Structure formats: structure tokens, C-alpha cells
Amino acid sequence: MKPTNTRNPDYYHKVVDCQWACPAHTPVPQYIRLIAQGRYGDAYLLNRESNVFPGVLGRVCDRPCEPACRRGRLEAEPVAICRLKRVAADHREDITDRLPKKPAKTNGKKIALIGAGPASFTVANDLAPLGYECTIFEKLSEPGGLMRSNIPAFRLPEKVLSEELDCILDMGVELKLNSPVESMSAFLAQDWDAVFVGTGAPRGKDLNLDGRWEDGAKDNIHIGIDWLESVAFEHTKAIGKNVLIIGVGNTAMDCCRTSLRLGAKNVKVMARKPRQFFKASVWELEDAEEENIEIMVNHSPKAFVHKNGKLTGMVFDLMEYVIDDNGRITDQKVTGQTTIPCDDVILAIGQDNAFPWIEESCGIELDKWQVPVVDETTFESTRKGVFFGGDSAFGPKNIIWAVEHGHQAAISIHKHCQGKMLTGRLPNEVDMAPTKMGMFEWRYSNSYDDAERRKMNHVELTKRFAELDVEVELGFTPEQIATEVERCLNCDIQTVFEPSLCEECDACIDICPVECLSITPDGDEDTLRASLSASEKIAGQDLFVSSALPMTKRVMIKDENVCLHCGLCAERCPTAAWDMQEALIQIHHADDQDEGAVP
Amino acid sequence: MTSFTKPIIRRKNEPTNELGLVRADYDGAMSTLCAGCGHDAVTASMARAFFELSIEPHRAVKVSGIGCSSKTTAYFLRESHGINTVHGRMPSVATGAIAANHELTYIGVSGDGDSLSIGLGQFVHAMRRNVNMLYMLENNGVYGLTKGQFSAAADMGSTAKKGAINELPPIDPVALALSVGATFVARGFSGDREQLVPLIKAGLKHKGFGLIDVISPCVSFNDHKGSTKSYEHTYKYYNPAVHADYVPPSKQIKAAYDAGDVMPIELHDGGQITLRKLENGYDPRDRAAAVHKLFESGQSQEIVTGLLYINEDHKDMHEMARMDDRPLNAIPYSELNPGAAKLKEIQKSFR
Numbered sequence: 001m002k003p004t005n006t007r008n009p010d011y012y013h014k015v016v017d018c019q020w021a022c023p024a025h026t027p028v029p030q031y032i033r034l035i036a037q038g039r040y041g042d043a044y045l046l047n048r049e050s051n052v053f054p055g056v057l058g059r060v061c062d063r064p065c066e067p068a069c070r071r072g073r074l075e076a077e078p079v080a081i082c083r084l085k086r087v088a089a090d091h092r093e094d095i096t097d098r099l100p101k102k103p104a105k106t107n108g109k110k111i112a113l114i115g116a117g118p119a120s121f122t123v124a125n126d127l128a129p130l131g132y133e134c135t136i137f138e139k140l141s142e143p144g145g146l147m148r149s150n151i152p153a154f155r156l157p158e159k160v161l162s163e164e165l166d167c168i169l170d171m172g173v174e175l176k177l178n179s180p181v182e183s184m185s186a187f188l189a190q191d192w193d194a195v196f197v198g199t200g201a202p203r204g205k206d207l208n209l210d211g212r213w214e215d216g217a218k219d220n221i222h223i224g225i226d227w228l229e230s231v232a233f234e235h236t237k238a239i240g241k242n243v244l245i246i247g248v249g250n251t252a253m254d255c256c257r258t259s260l261r262l263g264a265k266n267v268k269v270m271a272r273k274p275r276q277f278f279k280a281s282v283w284e285l286e287d288a289e290e291e292n293i294e295i296m297v298n299h300s301p302k303a304f305v306h307k308n309g310k311l312t313g314m315v316f317d318l319m320e321y322v323i324d325d326n327g328r329i330t331d332q333k334v335t336g337q338t339t340i341p342c343d344d345v346i347l348a349i350g351q352d353n354a355f356p357w358i359e360e361s362c363g364i365e366l367d368k369w370q371v372p373v374v375d376e377t378t379f380e381s382t383r384k385g386v387f388f389g390g391d392s393a394f395g396p397k398n399i400i401w402a403v404e405h406g407h408q409a410a411i412s413i414h415k416h417c418q419g420k421m422l423t424g425r426l427p428n429e430v431d432m433a434p435t436k437m438g439m440f441e442w443r444y445s446n447s448y449d450d451a452e453r454r455k456m457n458h459v460e461l462t463k464r465f466a467e468l469d470v471e472v473e474l475g476f477t478p479e480q481i482a483t484e485v486e487r488c489l490n491c492d493i494q495t496v497f498e499p500s501l502c503e504e505c506d507a508c509i510d511i512c513p514v515e516c517l518s519i520t521p522d523g524d525e526d527t528l529r530a531s532l533s534a535s536e537k538i539a540g541q542d543l544f545v546s547s548a549l550p551m552t553k554r555v556m557i558k559d560e561n562v563c564l565h566c567g568l569c570a571e572r573c574p575t576a577a578w579d580m581q582e583a584l585i586q587i588h589h590a591d592d593q594d595e596g597a598v599p
Numbered sequence: 600m601t602s603f604t605k606p607i608i609r610r611k612n613e614p615t616n617e618l619g620l621v622r623a624d625y626d627g628a629m630s631t632l633c634a635g636c637g638h639d640a641v642t643a644s645m646a647r648a649f650f651e652l653s654i655e656p657h658r659a660v661k662v663s664g665i666g667c668s669s670k671t672t673a674y675f676l677r678e679s680h681g682i683n684t685v686h687g688r689m690p691s692v693a694t695g696a697i698a699a700n701h702e703l704t705y706i707g708v709s710g711d712g713d714s715l716s717i718g719l720g721q722f723v724h725a726m727r728r729n730v731n732m733l734y735m736l737e738n739n740g741v742y743g744l745t746k747g748q749f750s751a752a753a754d755m756g757s758t759a760k761k762g763a764i765n766e767l768p769p770i771d772p773v774a775l776a777l778s779v780g781a782t783f784v785a786r787g788f789s790g791d792r793e794q795l796v797p798l799i800k801a802g803l804k805h806k807g808f809g810l811i812d813v814i815s816p817c818v819s820f821n822d823h824k825g826s827t828k829s830y831e832h833t834y835k836y837y838n839p840a841v842h843a844d845y846v847p848p849s850k851q852i853k854a855a856y857d858a859g860d861v862m863p864i865e866l867h868d869g870g871q872i873t874l875r876k877l878e879n880g881y882d883p884r885d886r887a888a889a890v891h892k893l894f895e896s897g898q899s900q901e902i903v904t905g906l907l908y909i910n911e912d913h914k915d916m917h918e919m920a921r922m923d924d925r926p927l928n929a930i931p932y933s934e935l936n937p938g939a940a941k942l943k944e945i946q947k948s949f950r
């Protein structure tokens with residue numbers, strides 16, 4: 001095989017599974033080490049550089065990092081990355097004067113941001129300190145987008161959200177509330193240097209079955225995201241005793257738990273397919289089931305039933321599926337029907353994009369699903385100077401994606417305003433830093449701790465439902481923090497190999513507790529992998545292959561998949577051919593795009 | 600000195616052997632040898648061989664003498680029996696243990712110092728008796744533990760770390776073994792576990808005395824230029840001439856072999872050793888040929904390795920001495936100790 005090029009900035013980045021999986025590439029192990037040292041403020045600020053809302057995301061992030069976490073490949077459960085982020089936010093000292101500031105003077109460039117969700121706020125966060133005059137236009141009376149209007153306060157307290165939005169507004173960002181943009185062409189006629197659309201995917205899908213529009217009945221059938229918004233703004237304060245939620249995604253989970261807090265006694269989540277096909281995350285399902293929500297599988301909605309001008313129930317087809325070895329449904333059949341009584345139904349079956357306010361004449365192309373045509377790197381629409389990001393760009397995703405889109409759009413807007421090519425972006429880079437301090441001493445905690453994942457404590461069931469905004473999760477205790485930080489394997493402390501120093505004594509191979517090293521004659525990937533006792537090809541993780549070794553011309557190989565980053569190979573190597581080095585992955589944002597440019 | 604331990608990790612999807620044990624179940628305490636010592640690689644190879652053979656750790660016995668090499672019995676098979684004897688006395692203790700219970704699997708670990716100087720007499724007689732054990736002689740040309748004096752295995756003309764030249768002729772354990780009746784004689788190299796692990800497996804399954812002389816460099820005292828037991832020198836003159844694989848009874852494929860290509864040798868347990876990479880005409884069952892090959896290669900400095908001689912027909916100690924087939928702990932006490940009257944009777948027969 002060709003020797004691995006570890007200088008490719010993506011090589012070591014990929015090894016840090018969590019950081020690679022995070023859309024905003026948050027340097028997870030680095031902030032976990034800061035938490036371990038009690039440097040909560042530093043950990044918070046480091047998080048903020050990439051994900052902007054550590055307090056929010058430490059509670060409600062979709063956490064693509066956790067399923068990717070290396071620890072989860074070695075044993076049952078990943079590091080509680082997300083909840084450690086919350087630790088940084090909860091315990092940070094006052095860091096106000098270390099936040100990016102409003103510059104003394106603006107650069108005179110006017111940027112309009114439509115929609116006050118995480119995407120627009122990220123763009124403002126990146127551009128305001130550079131001198132841009134940012135104005136956010138929001139339809140509703142409060143900023144935050146779905147984070148405010150849809151994510152319930154028992155998961156995300158209002159205060160946490162407001163604090164993190166306020167520190168961006170404090171950078172001199174103007175916020176115009178109750179200001180829907182109703183005509184894009186009129187808006188574009190104003191004097192903007194760039195426009196960013198962060199209006200989300202605001203239309204909840206409906207279910208046009210028999211009985212949907214029956215008078216009387218229709219008032220008890222709600223669209224999930226609209227209903228949550230109306231609860232958040234206190235227009236809706238009650239719901240019937242028996243509630244059916246249709247769908248098992250994120251929205252469904254929030255709808256069922258919110259219903260309990262508005263007085264429902266018997267809430268059922270109705271799923272069309274078996275559990276493995278649910279869109280909601282495992283932890284969301286667990287949290288709902290802890291509150292005695294019943295989740296019923298294989299029920300496909302058929303009709304709404306009403307009597308005397310009142311909704312009384314819903315009819316479902318009972319489904320049966322044929323699932324193949326790859327876990328795909330290959331066939332289905334209806335085995336019967338059932339009617340389930342209820343007082344209210346909440347539809348939580350997805351969202352669509354909708355831009356009734358963008359006229360065709362604007363030159364902003366939308367495809368047949370009303371999704372704008374947006375460049376995946378620059379986030380520019382088909383009209384120059386108009387950018388999209390967050391759910392409005394490619395359909396509903398999540399907060400951390402909205403943040404990453406915001407970062408990328410900010411780079412583009414910065415370049416656009418300077419008249420530079422949008423695609424001339426800085427590539428990621430990696431800096432390597434030594435970690436050896438002496439015999440058996442490294443600059444990180446390299447010993448393997450076999451503790452299991454700490455379980456988040458919750459408010460008692462009897463105390464949660466009285467008020468809408470009792471935060472259910474209590475945060476980690478000091479003991480939990482101390483244990484959980486040690487579970488992180490420090491995947492960014494890389495095993496760096498220098499072939500010319502290798503004596504081929506096999507010391508590293510023998511000491512490696514997970515047997516991921518081997519010295520073997522060169523060959524194709526399958527042959528090389530066969531020489532490892534337990535090599536698994538998993539998506540994303542490579543096989544490291546050295547150049548030919550001096551003595552025998554064989555090669556050193558390493559399966560990056562299971563390495564614990566324990567450093568024992570480097571500890572045991574008599575010639576220091578293996579070394580542990582910290583890979584600092586440089587992810588660029590709008591503020592460092594001009595570095596090195598000729599003034 | 601060490602201040603770290605190798606963690607024991609139960610990984611998901613770890614390969615297991617027939618007993619359901621994982622490779623790490625055959626590890627021992629953390630090695631305290633110098634980083635890069637060849638002995639650690641031999642330890643790992645022994646652990647792997649026991650794992651692959653699915654030998655229950657508590658049915659194995661490790662015996663050793665004194666030296667860095669002899670220390671290594673602590674570093675594998677943490678759940679088996681073992682004893683570190685006095686310097687050079689391992690062969691007699693092993694002989695006694697095997698006389699008491701020949702049903703266990705015995706592995707001896709020793710060094711060139713331990714076996715070829717103070718222990719030479721014991722070593723030779725264990726081979727003569729064809730004691731049923733595998734004897735690992737971890738050969739680094741020096742007394743590692745006592746900081747690098749030449750051992751009796753040091754080659755003539757090779758130099759010590761500070762420059763002194765060795766003028767005494769070496770004792771070659773392989774040549775010695777061939778001359779005194781060992782029935783499984785091999786040479787290996789700590790740096791080639793592809794060859795070493797199968798050799799150890801074959802040696803453990805061979806009935807009778809098996810010797811593997813393993814070149815196992817001492818990184819601290821004998822890994823310099825001028826040493827003929829350094830990694831560099833060994834890699835340079837290394838010739839893996841005969842490759843032996845052990846095939847258990849259950850996995851045998853009765854295939855026709857091309858002469859000179861693969862040679863199968865039937866073992867007592869019904870398994871088989873298959874020999875590969877044989878030079879044309881070389882037959883490891885021919886003791887004279889083995890001696891010839893050894894001295895011939897010695898002239899070109901070439902280090903010829905692999906299974907050089909095997910004899911499955913020779914009786915082992917147990918058989919030669921017509922000992923009871925049962926281990927002593929399975930013989931009823933009355934039979935073991937027939938009493939004073941019986942003793943008198945025996946004594947009388949000698950008068």
C-alpha cells in the first residue's frame with residue numbers, strides 16, 4: 001500500500017472521531033482536558049469558538065459526536081461529550097470581557113440577516129466583531145428561532161438561551177423583532193451589501209386523511225411545531241386528557257412531553273414502523289418513556305373519527321413488515337385495523353421549506369420542493385450576495401448544523417464584501433505539539449480508566465409536571481464530572497511514527513493493549529489487515545501504513561479504529577520511533593481569513 | 600523500572616479461542632524488562648501460542664532459572680503454575696515436576712547464561728532424558744541481568760559494549776542438543792513471530808524434549824556494532840530456512856504434498872507438523888544432515904532458523920523410566936505410601 005500521508009490535514013482529524021463527526025468540528029478532547037483541570041471558563045470559550053452556543057448545545061445538541069466516539073467502539077457507551085459541554089457552561093466564571101467585542105468603528109458594510117435563529121446569530125457572531133453592521137429581522141416577538149419557539153423550556157431554560165443570544169447582540173448587532181420580511185424583492189431593493197436568509201423550515205406537514213377538516217374536530221388536531229410555538233408564547237395553556245402524537249421524530253418527543261405538562265394524562269406516540277426506524281434519538285425516547293409515554297409501533301394513521309362535532313379518536317391500520325438482513329424494509333402488509341380514542345391529536349411528521357415571500361423575479365432559484373438552490377461550500381444562492389444557511393438552506397437539520405452553515409456563510413459574506421473569490425477559503429491545517437514530559441510522564445492523562453458512562457440525574461417525576469419550565473436534567477455532580485472526563489481517550493493526542501528510527505524489536509506491538517499494531521511485509525489493504533488480530537474496517541477509520549522499515553523493508557501498520565491513545569507504544573519504544581503528539585486542528589472562521597494576505 | 604501498567608480491556612468483538620478466552624487472558628504481569636528487549640517479543644509469542652492452542656492456563660507449568668529471560672515467566676499466563684528456580688537449576692526442577700505429573704504442559708524459559716554456563720550439566724541431562732517439555736533458550740550472547748558480561752554463547756571476535764573482544768569459542772545450544780539426544784531442535788528469532796509462534800506451538804505439541812534457541816537481542820548491553828546478537832546483525836544474516844506449522848488433529852487436511860515443498864510429520868496427539876520452505880533434499884528427520892547444515896551455515900555467518908531436527912519415535916523420560924501413567928496426585932495414598940512393611944520387603948530384596 002502507499003505509505004499514509006499523515007500531513008494531509010484530514011488524516012489526524014479523522015482519528016479524533018468526535019471532532020470529525022461534529023459539523024462545527026468542536027475540539028472535544030481539548031475542552032474535556034480543560035474541564036478536567038477545572039478551567040471551565042477556558043473550556044467554555046474554546047467551545048464557543050466553534051459551536052457558539054455551548055450552554056444551549058450542552059443540553060439539546062443532536063450530538064452526532066457521541067455515536068462516533070471511540071469509547072463507544074471499545075465498550076458499550078460513548079463519553080458524555082454533550083453533558084460535559086454543559087458542565088463548562090454551568091461552571092464557567094464570568095468571561096464577559098473575554099468575548100469578541102463590538103469594534104470601535106464599523107467598516108460601513110451593511111448585512112441583513114432574516115430570521116433570528118441560530119444560523120443568523122452565528123453569522124452575526126462572526127461578522128460583527130470584524131466591523132460589519134449586522135441587522136437581524138425577526139417575524140416573532142422574541143429571538144432564538146426554534147430554540148425559543150419549539151424546544152421546550154424543560155429541556156432548554158429560557159435564561160440559558162437568552163444569555164447566549166445577548167452576548168452576540170452585545171457585539172453591536174441590531175435586532176428588529178416583529179418584523180417579518182414579506183417581500184424579498186422590496187427587501188433587496190434596500191441598500192444591503194449582503195443578505196443572509198436564516199428563516200428555517202417553517203411549515204409543519206399536515207395529514208389530509210378522512211375527517212381532518214371536519215368542523216369541531218379540526219380544532220383538536222394540531223400541527224406540532226405550530227402548537228409548540230403557541231405553548232412557548234403562552235397562547236395555548238391546556239390540552240385534553242387523552243392525546244395521540246403522530247410521528248416519532250424530535251418534534252413528536254417534545255410534543256408528547258409538553259402535553260403532559262399541560263394536563264394530559266394519557267399520551268401515546270403512534271409510530272408507523274418498528275423501533276429501529278424511529279427518527280428520534282435513543283436518549284429522547286428514553287426520556288419520554290421515563291415519563292410513562294407509551295410508544296406504539298406498526299400503527300399507520302388511516303382516519304380521524306368524530307362524533308357530535310367533536311374529535312373522538314383515530315383509526316389506524318395495523319402494519320407488518322418484512323425486513324431484510326441489511327435492516328431494510330422490503331415488504332409490508334396491513335393485518336387489521338384499530339380505533340384509538342383521544343381528545344387531541346398532534347401531527348409531528350416533518351417540516352417543509354416555504355418561501356411564499358421570495359418572488360420569482362428576485363433571481364433566487366428554488367427547486368420543486370421549495371428548497372433554494374444553494375452552493376454547498378459558499379452557501380450562496382443563485383443570486384449573488386444572497387446567502388442561505390440553517391434549515392432554510394437544505395431543509396430541517398439541527399442547531400449545530402445551523403451554526404456551521406452560519407460560520408461558512410460568514411466567510412463567504414466577508415469575501416463577497418471584499419470583492420474576493422468566495423471559493424478562495426483557507427484549508428484546514430494541523431499543528432503538532434509534543435506531549436512528552438519525562439519517563440512515564442505525558443502532558444495528558446494517558447492511563448485507561450474503565451469507568452462506565454455517568455448517568456445524568458433527573459428531577460423526580462412527581463416534581464416535573466407542575467410548571468412548564470422545570471428543567472429535567474440536573475447537570476453533573478462534581479464526582480460525575482471527575483469520572484466522566486477521565487473516560488475520554490484523548491484521541492487528539494496522536495501516535496506519530498518515524499520509520500527511520502524503528503529497530504523492529506516489536507515492543508510496541510506487544511505492549512499495545514488492543515493489539516492494533518503490526519510489522520508485516522507490504523501488501524494490499526486486506527492482506528495487511530489480516531496480520532492484525534482484530535482489525536475491523538469501519539467507515540472513516542483508516543489503516544496507517546508506514547514507509548519501508550530500515551532493517552527488513554517490512555512496514556509498520558496501525559488500525560486507527562481501536563487505538564486507545566494510551567501512549568504505551570511510545571513509552572515502550574527504545575528509540576522513540578513512536579511519539580505521542582497533540583494534533584491541533586485549525587478550523588478557520590471569518591476572522592482569520594485575511595491572515596498572511598498582503599496588506 | 601516501570602510505573603505504568605498495561606490495562607486489561609475487554610473489547611467488543613474480540614476474537615476468542617476454543618475455550619472462549621481472549622488473547623489477553625494469556626498475558627501476565629507487566630514486563631519490567633528494558634523497552635525493546637527481545638525477550639518481551641518472545642513472551643508475547645509464547646502467550647499467543649498457548650492462546651492459539653486453546654491450552655487452559657491452569658493446565659500449564661512455567662519453569663525458569665535466573666536472568667532477564669528467566670524473569671519473563673511472570674509476564675505471561677498469569678493463571679498457570681510456575682517456579683523460578685536457582686540459577687541454572689530449572690531443568691532438574693522441571694524433570695521432577697514432570698515425573699510427578701506428566702499430564703500438564705511444561706514450558707521452560709531460560710537464557711544463554713543460565714543454560715550454557717552454570718546450568719550446562721542440568722540442561723544437557725534433561726535433553727538426554729528426553730524430558731517432555733519445551734525449553735525456550737532466549738539467547739542474547741550476554742548476561743543481561745548482571746549488565747552485559749559475555750556469555751558462553753558469544754561468538755568469537757564479537758565485542759562487548761565497551762569494546763572488549765571475546766576470544767573463547769561459543770557453545771551452540773542447537774549443536775549441543777543434536778549431539779545429546781533432544782528430539783525437537785529449532786532456532787528462532789524474537790523479531791520473526793510469524794515463524795516463532797508456529798514453532799512454539801509445534802514444540803509444545805511434540806512429545807519429548809523440544810529446544811528452541813531464540814536469538815533475542817539485549818538492547819541495553821548487546822545491540823551495538825561488533826555484536827553478533829544485535830537486531831541489525833540478526834536481521835542481516837537471518838535465514839528462515841524451515842517453517843513449521845502445527846495442525847491440530849481436528850483440522851487435518853489429507854492432501855498430497857510435493858516433495859521438497861511441504862513435508863508432513865505425524866505427532867503423538869494425532870496432530871501434524873507440516874514443514875515448508877525446505878531446501879531441496881533437506882530432511883529434518885536426518886540428524887546427520889541437520890548437523891551438516893548447521894556447521895555449513897556457520898561458516899558464512901548465516902543464521903539458519905526453523906525446525907532443524909525432529910524425531911517423533913524416540914521414547915520420552917516417562918516411557919523410558921516406565922513410570923506410572925497416573926499423576927501422583929491421582930494415585931491413592933495407600934498405593935503411594937505402601938507402609939513400613941513394604942519398605943522393609945524392598946530393602947530386603949537389595950541385600
Ligand SMILES: Cc1cc2nc3c(=O)[nH]c(=O)nc-3n(C[C@H](O)[C@H](O)[C@H](O)COP(=O)(O)OP(=O)(O)OC[C@H]3O[C@@H](n4cnc5c(N)ncnc54)[C@H](O)[C@@H]3O)c2cc1C
Pocket residue numbers: 060061062114115116117118119120137138139140143144145146147150151179180181182198199200201202225228250251252254357389390391392396397398399400402
Ligand atoms: C420541536 C423541535 C425540537 C427540536 N429539537 C432540537 C434539539 O433538541 N436539538 C437540535 O439541535 N435541534 C432541534 N431542533 C431543530 C432546530 O431547532 C433547528 O434545526 C434550528 O433551530 C434551525 O435553525 P435556523 O437558524 O435555521 O432556523 P430557525 O431556528 O427555524 O429560526 C428561523 C427564524 O426565522 C424566523 N422567520 C421565518 N420567516 C421569516 C421571515 N419571512 N421574516 C422574518 N423572520 C422569519 C422564524 O420566526 C424563526 O425565528 C428541533 C426542532 C423542532 C421543530
Ligand SMILES: Cc1ncc(C[n+]2csc(CCOP(=O)(O)OP(=O)(O)O)c2C)c(N)n1
Pocket residue numbers: 665666667668669686709710711712713714717737739741742743744745750
Ligand atoms: C548462583 C548464581 N550465580 C550467579 C548469579 C548472577 N547472575 C544472575 S543472572 C546471571 C546470568 C544471566 O544470563 P542469561 O541467563 O543469559 O540471562 P539474560 O539476562 O541475558 O536474559 C548471573 C550470572 C546468580 N544469580 N546466582
Ligand code: SF4
Pocket residue numbers: 016017018019028029068069070071078079081487488489490491492
Ligand atoms: S474518547 Fe474522547 S476524544 Fe475520543 S472520540 Fe470520544 S470524546 Fe472524542
Ligand code: SF4
Pocket residue numbers: 495511512513514515516517558562563564565566567568569570
Ligand atoms: S497508543 Fe499505542 S499502545 Fe496505546 S492503543 Fe494506541 S497504538 Fe496501542
Ligand code: SF4
Pocket residue numbers: 631632633635636637638667668739743744816817818819820
Ligand atoms: S538488560 Fe538486556 S536482556 Fe535484560 S531486560 Fe534489558 S535488554 Fe533485556
Ligand SMILES: [Mg+2]
Pocket residue numbers: 666710711712737738739740741742743750
Ligand atoms: Mg543472556
